[in-house]
Amino acid sequence: MNSTNPYSSDFMPHIWPIGGGKGGTGKSFLTSNMGILLARQGFKTLLIDADLGAPNLHTIVGLPNPAISLSDFLNKRVPTLQETVLEMPIHNLFLISGAKNKLDIANLAHEQKMKVLRAVSRLDYDYILLDLGTGTSFNTIDFFTIWDSGIFVCNPEPTSIENIYRLIRSVYARKIRQVLKIDRFRSLAEKAEAQNPDATIHHPEYLLDMLKTIDPEQGAKIERILKSFQFKLVLNQVRRQDNPKIGALVCKIVEKHLGMRIQFIGNVSFDERVHEAVCRKESFVDQYSYSQATLDLKVIIKAITGVTEEQAVAS
Amino acid sequence: MKKLEDLNFYELLELAFDASPFEVHQAYKEMTQLYHDDSLASYSFFSREEREKILAKLDEAYSTLMDEKRRSRYDQLLIERGILEKSTQYQGERMKLGLMYDAKRPSTNTALRIRERLKPIVSSNPVIQEVLASDVLSGRDLKKIRDELGISLEEISELVKVRVVYLHAIEDDQFEKTPSRIFLKGFLRAYAQCIGLDADMVASRYLKRIHD
Ligand SMILES: Nc1ncnc2c1ncn2[C@@H]1O[C@H](COP(=O)(O)OP(=O)(O)O)[C@@H](O)[C@H]1O
Numbered sequence: 001m002n003s004t005n006p007y008s009s010d011f012m013p014h015i016w017p018i019g020g021g022k023g024g025t026g027k028s029f030l031t032s033n034m035g036i037l038l039a040r041q042g043f044k045t046l047l048i049d050a051d052l053g054a055p056n057l058h059t060i061v062g063l064p065n066p067a068i069s070l071s072d073f074l075n076k077r078v079p080t081l082q083e084t085v086l087e088m089p090i091h092n093l094f095l096i097s098g099a100k101n102k103l104d105i106a107n108l109a110h111e112q113k114m115k116v117l118r119a120v121s122r123l124d125y126d127y128i129l130l131d132l133g134t135g136t137s138f139n140t141i142d143f144f145t146i147w148d149s150g151i152f153v154c155n156p157e158p159t160s161i162e163n164i165y166r167l168i169r170s171v172y173a174r175k176i177r178q179v180l181k182i183d184r185f186r187s188l189a190e191k192a193e194a195q196n197p198d199a200t201i202h203h204p205e206y207l208l209d210m211l212k213t214i215d216p217e218q219g220a221k222i223e224r225i226l227k228s229f230q231f232k233l234v235l236n237q238v239r240r241q242d243n244p245k246i247g248a249l250v251c252k253i254v255e256k257h258l259g260m261r262i263q264f265i266g267n268v269s270f271d272e273r274v275h276e277a278v279c280r281k282e283s284f285v286d287q288y289s290y291s292q293a294t295l296d297l298k299v300i301i302k303a304i305t306g307v308t309e310e311q312a313v314a315s
Numbered sequence: 316m317k318k319l320e321d322l323n324f325y326e327l328l329e330l331a332f333d334a335s336p337f338e339v340h341q342a343y344k345e346m347t348q349l350y351h352d353d354s355l356a357s358y359s360f361f362s363r364e365e366r367e368k369i370l371a372k373l374d375e376a377y378s379t380l381m382d383e384k385r386r387s388r389y390d391q392l393l394i395e396r397g398i399l400e401k402s403t404q405y406q407g408e409r410m411k412l413g414l415m416y417d418a419k420r421p422s423t424n425t426a427l428r429i430r431e432r433l434k435p436i437v438s439s440n441p442v443i444q445e446v447l448a449s450d451v452l453s454g455r456d457l458k459k460i461r462d463e464l465g466i467s468l469e470e471i472s473e474l475v476k477v478r479v480v481y482l483h484a485i486e487d488d489q490f491e492k493t494p495s496r497i498f499l500k501g502f503l504r505a506y507a508q509c510i511g512l513d514a515d516m517v518a519s520r521y522l523k524r525i526h527d
């Protein structure tokens with residue numbers, strides 16, 4: 001690790017993909033503001049705009065025309081990913097922009113994706129936050145299953161909850177597929193679908209049920225993997241009248257019925273001024289450092305780093 | 316991971332084997348909220364049939380565990396299957412001996428769990444907070460708090476091993492019905508602590524009226 005912060009640990013997954021089922025949930029808002037808070041606490045932090053279809057992290061952090069971006073690495077204009085890293089005016093904060101991508105870059109070939117993911121794994125930062133694209137597109141699931149870590153972002157609305165469950169089940173199914181390898185997965189999926197046409201897409205839990213009867217050893221292995229995930233859930237844009245327990249309940253449902261561990265790490269309040277901050281291209285947590293939303297974000301940062309702001313800054 | 320069909324009623328409601336009726340009731344309420352048709356948290360997760368199946372199983376668990384006879388028959392079944400040990404079984408019947416204090420206190424765990432469950436409700440419930448804002452407390456005030464928490468005097472009696480008549484006396488401000496001032500204070504403290512209140516605070520604010 002490069003930074004002098006003694007709290008940063010090699011044992012914790014320090015790469016955090018941030019994804020959610022829907023556009024407008026607040027992934028980019030959370031990525032940028034969490035990044036700023038981490039940097040201010042002394043962690044060397046890199047933000048990566050991995051929303052290849054609709055990059056806009058650079059705009060949120062106030063860098064309208066980034067000179068270099070992720071596509072320069074993909075197109076081999078620069079040999080290493082590190083060379084696409086931009087320094088930000090905030091000490092300890094860095095950005096790999098997604099701007100200037102060719103429009104069709106959202107459909108990356110598999111090898112290209114793997115190349116990016118491997119390169120990200122080799123970067124040396126305390127925290128790497130990846131702002132992911134929308135929905136269950138191939139990309140989001142890739143990111144969530146490669147490091148078995150990630151932050152799901154959701155709003156307390158039926159549409160958003162519906163999408164997050166769909167994403168969670170996709171990650172679940174992908175993980176089973178990864179462990180089983182293609183051929184076995186295919187034959188398993190066929191068997192499960194013969195019993196229940198919904199099995200693969202809507203109810204991947206049937207896949208695991210079936211696997212457990214056919215091959216208990218593999219089934220137990222997958223169960224262990226699902227339990228060992230480091231996934232987190234954040235509820236964003238929570239208004240006063242919303243039930244603050246929704247996030248914890250969602251995690252409970254997933255753990256009880258899918259056997260998959262997701263930790264609820266907090267609500268982030270809805271704040272009208274987020275819009276203003278984005279329009280003025282200012283950082284919300286700096287402009288409104290005592291707002292409830294900023295305090296909420298600090299609670300989330302603590303859940304990720306394991307230390308309070310005071311401990312981090314003091315060291 | 317166990318499938319829903321394979322869970323026993325205690326696992327289903329996430330309860331300890333010696334859970335009191337109050338806890339059963341609370342757990343059932345929480346669970347039905349989670350699985351109900353218009354629960355936001357589980358929106359779209361289940362099909363209609365799955366939801367109905369879960370709710371039916373919850374109802375069955377609830378009606379069994381709330382009925383002392385049915386519960387003890389169900390427990391017997393679990394004992395025979397080696398799932399439940401006799402010593403950890405809920406001892407509802409034994410507490411109705413009418414003793415002022417029961418020598419055996421089988422449910423200190425239960426009492427502790429209930430207290431921990433009630434404390435956050437006490438601190439966040441506006442009605443209770445309003446009652447507690449005053450620096451004197453009457454029996455009626457205590458009853459108001461207890462009603463908000465939804466726990467019966469019979470249950471408190473079982474948990475703290477104080478006879479129901481004395482608890483009624485506390486809520487009715489009929490001090491003469493308790494054996495002595497010292498007993499009254501003891502009962503009062505037990506009652507208060509049981510429902511997640513600060514025992515010293517309640518005793519002093521309640522007894523203040525008698526001393527004054
Ligand atoms: N906590 C919040 N309170 C108020 N508005 C928010 C909040 N989080 C995000 N927003 C607003 O929601 C919109 C979408 O946020 P954004 O981060 O771009 O979503 P995503 O990246 O998930 O598509 C933005 O206009 C932003 O201003």
Ligand SMILES: [Mg+2]
Binds near residue numbers: 027028029
């Ligand atoms: Mg975005």
